[in-house]
Structure formats: C-alpha cells, structure tokens
Amino acid sequence: MSTNTTALRRVDPRRPAIITPQGLRRIVLGSSEGERLATSAAHAPLAKPVRSAGPFSEITLVVTHSDRGALTDLAHQAIAAAAILAAPHTEVVLAVLGPCHDDVAALGVDRAVVADGFDAERYQPGACVQWLQDLSARLAPRRWFFAERGADGQLGRRFAAQAGLRCACGVAELDADSLRIPAGTGQDRRLPHTDVMLLAKGVASTALPFVGQGVRAEAPRWPVVNERGVEDLGVVTGDPATMALEEADFILAAGNGVNDLPLFHTLAQEVGAAVGASRVAVDDGRFVRAQQIGATGKTVTASGYLALGISGAVQHLQGIKDCRHVIAVNLDASAPITRRANLTVIEDSRSLMQALLELVRQHKEAP
Numbered sequence: 001m002s003t004n005t006t007a008l009r010r011v012d013p014r015r016p017a018i019i020t021p022q023g024l025r026r027i028v029l030g031s032s033e034g035e036r037l038a039t040s041a042a043h044a045p046l047a048k049p050v051r052s053a054g055p056f057s058e059i060t061l062v063v064t065h066s067d068r069g070a071l072t073d074l075a076h077q078a079i080a081a082a083a084i085l086a087a088p089h090t091e092v093v094l095a096v097l098g099p100c101h102d103d104v105a106a107l108g109v110d111r112a113v114v115a116d117g118f119d120a121e122r123y124q125p126g127a128c129v130q131w132l133q134d135l136s137a138r139l140a141p142r143r144w145f146f147a148e149r150g151a152d153g154q155l156g157r158r159f160a161a162q163a164g165l166r167c168a169c170g171v172a173e174l175d176a177d178s179l180r181i182p183a184g185t186g187q188d189r190r191l192p193h194t195d196v197m198l199l200a201k202g203v204a205s206t207a208l209p210f211v212g213q214g215v216r217a218e219a220p221r222w223p224v225v226n227e228r229g230v231e232d233l234g235v236v237t238g239d240p241a242t243m244a245l246e247e248a249d250f251i252l253a254a255g256n257g258v259n260d261l262p263l264f265h266t267l268a269q270e271v272g273a274a275v276g277a278s279r280v281a282v283d284d285g286r287f288v289r290a291q292q293i294g295a296t297g298k299t300v301t302a303s304g305y306l307a308l309g310i311s312g313a314v315q316h317l318q319g320i321k322d323c324r325h326v327i328a329v330n331l332d333a334s335a336p337i338t339r340r341a342n343l344t345v346i347e348d349s350r351s352l353m354q355a356l357l358e359l360v361r362q363h364k365e366a367p
C-alpha cells in the first residue's frame with residue numbers, strides 16, 4: 001500500500017452515507033439521513049444507452065467468483081464502481097471464476113471472460129493467481145477491482161502480493177483518482193488509486209443509467225498448477241440444524257401464519273434448511289430466541305429465504321435485507337413481504353408445506 005497517507009478530519013465511516021448522482025457512495029459530515037439515491041435518472045425504466053461505444057485504450061478489470069452461476073451483490077457493486085468511474089476510452093472487463101449466467105451488459109460490463117475450468121469444489125489458489133497473471137499478460141489492465149469479502153478478497157490480496165502490485169483493502173469510497181479507507185478511531189485515509197483495489201460493501205449503487213457492451217470473450221485456458229504446500233480437504237457441508245443462522249445458505253422461516261410445527265420442522269429437515277422465525281412466533285414460544293430474524297434478532301444473508309406466514313413487518317425485513325432470493329408464502333396478497341419477495345405464493349402455509357414435502361420426497365426417491 002502507498003505510504004502517501006494524509007490524516008483527514010474525523011469521519012465515522014459507519015455514519016449514514018448518500019449515493020451521489022454518479023452512483024458512488026459518499027459519507028457526508030453533518031448528514032443525518034440514511035442511505036438514499038440522489039438521482040432519478042438511475043431509475044429510468046426504459047432502454048438504457050450503452051455507456052461507451054469505444055474505441056477503448058485502457059482496461060479496468062473486475063475479478064469475481066460466481067456462486068452457482070450467479071454473481072454476488074458485492075460483485076455487482078464492484079462492477080458498477082468500475083463502470084461509473086470509467087472514462088469513454090476505458091473498457092470495463094469482467095473476469096469470472098466459475099460459470100456466469102447474469103446479464104453482464106445490464107451490470108455495466110463491456111467484455112466478460114469466464115474461467116469455465118475453475119472448480120469451486122477445489123482449493124487451488126496457485127491456479128487462480130496464474131490465471132489472473134495470464135489474463136494480465138493478455139489485457140494489461142490499468143487497475144483491478146475485487147470485492148473485499150470472502151474468496152474475492154482473498155484472491156485480490158494474494159494476486160497483488162504475488163504480482164508485486166500496490167493494493168488497497170477495505171475501500172469504502174472511490175472517486176476518479178482517489179480512494180478512502182476507514183482507518184479506525186473515527187478517522188480515515190485518502191490515497192491515490194492503487195493497482196488493485198478491494199471494495200467494501202456499499203461502495204457504489206448498482207442502479208446504473210447505462211449498460212455496457214456485454215461482449216463475451218474467450219478466456220485464457222485454466223492453468224495446471226502444482227499447488228505446493230496445499231492439502232485440500234474438500235468442501236464440507238455444514239449441518240443446518242447446528243449452524244449459526246448468519247451462516248446458513250438456505251433458511252425456512254415461520255411466522256404467525258404457521259401452526260403445524262411438526263410439518264414445518266420435517267420440511268426443514270428434508271430440504272436441508274436452517275430454521276428461522278418472526279418475533280411473534282418466538283414471543284409465542286413456538287421457536288427459541290436465537291432463531292428470531294429481524295431488527296432485534298439475527299441478520300441473515302442466505303441465498304434462499306422461504307418465509308411462511310410472515311407478514312414482512314419492517315423490523316423483520318431488516319434482518320433479511322441481504323438475502324438473495326426471498327420466497328413468500330402468504331394468504332394475503334397485499335402483505336408487505338410481497339414487495340420484498342422475489343416470488344410470492346398466495347397459499348395456505350400448511351397446504352404448501354405438504355405439497356413441497358411430497359415433491360422433495362419424490363425427487364429424492366427418483367432414480
């Protein structure tokens with residue numbers, strides 16, 4: 001990391017931020033407002049223009065791992081940051097480890113290269129770095145963006161160290177030529193851009209007023225690397241019954257509209273889901289406090305959240321704001337949860353649980 005650091009006036013990095021008209025995050029001294037979008041253009045519903053038709057003379061490369069074919073929200077934000085900051089002559093290239101089924105043009109990507117040979121079940125840090133080095137030799141990107149979290153953050157650090165590139169971690173704000181990193185004790189640092197930047201959550205809004213060219217291009221072949229010093233013990237699937245709710249990938253949650261608890265627990269076991277509940281269901285004694293999800297319970301990040309008989313009060317929704325796919329089952333088509341859910345089934349929770357259980361069992365028994 002560069003040593004060219006300047007201590008700034010005291011800023012609490014956790015204070016409410018705004019999203020500027022350009023879509024980038026800004027922490028504003030004296031502001032008491034929460035996160036908000038300061039642009040109406042970003043919500044324009046109709047066909048969006050292409051950000052730049054080129055020609056391109058430099059590249060910003062965003063690197064991410066896909067999760068079962070989908071990109072994470074943090075990856076979307078890193079791409080959006082790259083696209084917002086890109087000059088007309090800058091191409092936003094996305095490199096994905098694993099399959100990618102997202103509409104990359106809509107995310108602001110001009111060109112996408114996908115490492116199909118990457119196997120998420122294997123730990124192969126040497127091969128990942130080698131693939132990025134091959135990509136670097138081919139594209140010579142000016143700057144690299146990785147999301148700060150999980151496998152992306154680890155790979156970004158490892159790649160920067162091995163390639164001898166300057167790296168900034170935990171970047172909370174970006175502009176055209178500088179970045180800001182929270183430095184603790186209410187202070188932060190502003191630095192010039194580094195070669196590799198690891199971007200924290202919320203760095204940019206993904207509501208872009210434009211699209212990218214979205215071209216899919218051939219990727220370097222996946223390298224065969226001797227992973228010396230690495231003993232890969234494989235991926236171990238955690239037991240949803242004992243796992244912390246915050247770590248669960250799939251949660252079955254019950255609210256006041258679930259009365260058949262034996263059926264609910266049988267279904268959770270059959271589908272391999274962790275169990276969560278609304279506060280009313282907990283207060284009522286149907287679930288323990290540790291299973292409560294929401295403002296005064298747990299905040300969860302599951303990729304699948306099946307909410308049965310939960311109205312979707314604001315306090316509950318706070319706990320599931322980072323869940324990727326929310327499916328609601330409710331008798332009331334106007335329940336607030338339907339506005340958050342990606343899919344709503346208007347149905348009695350008991351009937352749905354029975355039908356789902358039958359389907360799952362049939363599926364398991366099928367040859």
Ligand SMILES: Cc1cc2nc3c(=O)[nH]c(=O)nc-3n(C[C@H](O)[C@H](O)[C@H](O)COP(=O)(O)OP(=O)(O)OC[C@H]3O[C@@H](n4cnc5c(N)ncnc54)[C@H](O)[C@@H]3O)c2cc1C
Nearest residue numbers: 255256257278279294295296297309311313315316331349
């Ligand atoms: C300070 C404060 C903090 C709070 N913190 C939390 C929190 O952390 N987590 C939390 O969850 N709540 C919290 N609450 C409570 C919250 O406001 C709601 O009261 C609560 O979430 C409602 O739970 P519910 O949706 O299960 O129940 P209800 O509001 O009773 O809703 C039940 C839903 O089930 C549907 N339904 C009924 N029967 C069926 C059926 N047979 N099949 C399908 N659907 C059916 C209904 O249409 C309804 O939408 C908090 C409240 C306060 C004031």
